[in-house]
Amino acid sequence: MRRAALALLLLTATPAYADSLLPSAALADTQLPDPRQEAEATKLMETLRCLVCQGQSIADSNAEMAGDMRALVRRKIAAGEKPGDIRAWLVARYGKWVSYDPPLDGVTWPLWAMPVLLIAAGVVIARGSFRRRRG
Secondary structure (H helix, E strand, O other), X not given: OHHHHHHHHHHHXXXXXXXXXXXXXXXXXXXXXXXXXXXXXXHHHOOEEOOOOOOOEOOOOOOHHHHHHHHHHHHHHHOOXXXXXXXXXXXXXXXXXXXXXXXXXXXXXXXXXXXXXXHHHXXXXXXXXXXXXXX
């Protein structure tokens, strides 16, 4: 019984140890002194997906990796790099999925076409349903 309780405790406590105990990166939670640069960095961070959380931007996520990515973005902006170049570097490193706005190409066209196809299917189904009621 004790072993089962210990195993259950370890299984439920494991996610709490997912992040390391290291201090966060230098610019992860610290804004840049130049308001223009910080605005550029924030705008870019809001368009990049957290690779750990997957449903949040790196600006909103508390994950350690998101903090590292925020620090990286701020360092590159402070060094004078353009947001487009930083985005291209991150996409080259992590893939198109890191961006909340993936480009339209052969791989991502279903992602862009799906909302239109779903709306069209809904209109067809609704139209058929209304016709049956009249008849």
